[in-house]
Amino acid sequence: MTPHDQWLLMGGVVGLYLYDSALLLFHNEIVLESKRHGYLVSAGGALEIGGRYLFLPNPCCPHRLLIRLGWSAGEARDRPRPPWKRTRLALSIIAPWTWLLLGLFFVALPYALWVGTNVVLLCWLLLTYLVITAMLLHVHRHRKALNLSTHALIALAFDTLLCAPFAINIVRKISLRQVTPDLRSVASSLLSTAEHSVLTGILRRRIQTSLCFLEQGSAASDALHAYLKHVEDGTP
Template identity: 70%
Template sequence: MLLSDPWMLMGAVLGLYLYDAALLLFHNEVVLEVRRRDFVVSGGSALEFGGRHLFLPNPCCPHRVLLRLAWSAAASPPRQRARWQRARLTLVTLAPWTWLLLGLFFVGLPGALWLGTHVVLLGWLLSTYLVIVAMLVQVYRCRKALNLSARAVLALAFDALLCAPFALNIVRKISLRQEAVPDLRRAASSLLSPVQQTVLLGLLRERIRTSLDFAEPGSAASNSLRACLKHFEDSAP
């Protein structure tokens, strides 16, 4: 890419970042996006792509942890929930790296392109990869707390080093890899505010009633869906 095409380069960086951040959710899945004091519920877009719903997290907040939960999943044991809390606290320590990378890509890179010199652009490139390597080293050192195998860390490193904009999503990717997470029922009662519980209930009513249209009335599947909906309705504030 020539330095005379800065807008094309920035568009490519943004496109790769958003492509890597996007998720396709199954009909029975929702995402909880962790904020400083609460969680935000999303079931993805209303439009379906191959029977799945597109979800795009807030591109300005790559440090936020994501939980991908199914409303039909079984309850998680206490030990798993403890492991999740440990991983969540460890992910907070990676947040400064993601903010630094966000600044490098969307403030530093336009500045380097505006100056238009190869030396400045090379300096930006070296700085960016230095930050990525430092973040990956921290991920490796904290891999046990993050419930990651060495192979999983290697896969994250391969993505981030092969395509630098993918490194912006490391916190999201690690959080989505977690198997030790609270189930949606427990998360709804203990993590969500009353407003978000109402949002979740509205989403589940729509999704579960759609699923009931494809289930035989009186069947085990139908009864399970109705019982699941009743649980969330009874638990609603």
């Protein structure tokens, strides 16, 4: 394998990993990225693609859960609340495997490409798929706690085995599949004061943009004003 091929391979791995990590958010969508204490609140960056905002989670933290929420002035208030504690506990068991895969792809693979031999590269390939298989077995074992149907489990296995770099994002993929409550319930129950302030600022900007396309005093305009007031007051 020539140096040019080696760089192309590593570039492809990085590109596939980031592509699979990225989300395109609609105007009324928010993402919470879990951290050790609390959440990072984001509505995507300034880059718009097809009218949607690009969100890229921290590429160095594939173990963090992602919660994707939409807001609407007429959203339903009776959505079931997912068992987040049980889900987070089950995902915490799987999370170390994502760190192992991250090391295999971005430490062991460069070593195998630039320093090792073809035998080392083959060993890396076998070890990588062994880790992915073991991780999928863990997911299968905890599928009830993770609220994964058989169809979802098969789709996840097909996705990660067909394209190995996608397996690094398995915690994110599973967390995004969870049923989520409405955004106001999350704002009033999960977020700290500082996180709630960030969320309120995002919603205020997005709602002001939406109001520019509505007639002042209309039912839709009044509903958006009322929705923003509920979020600012922290009421569910």
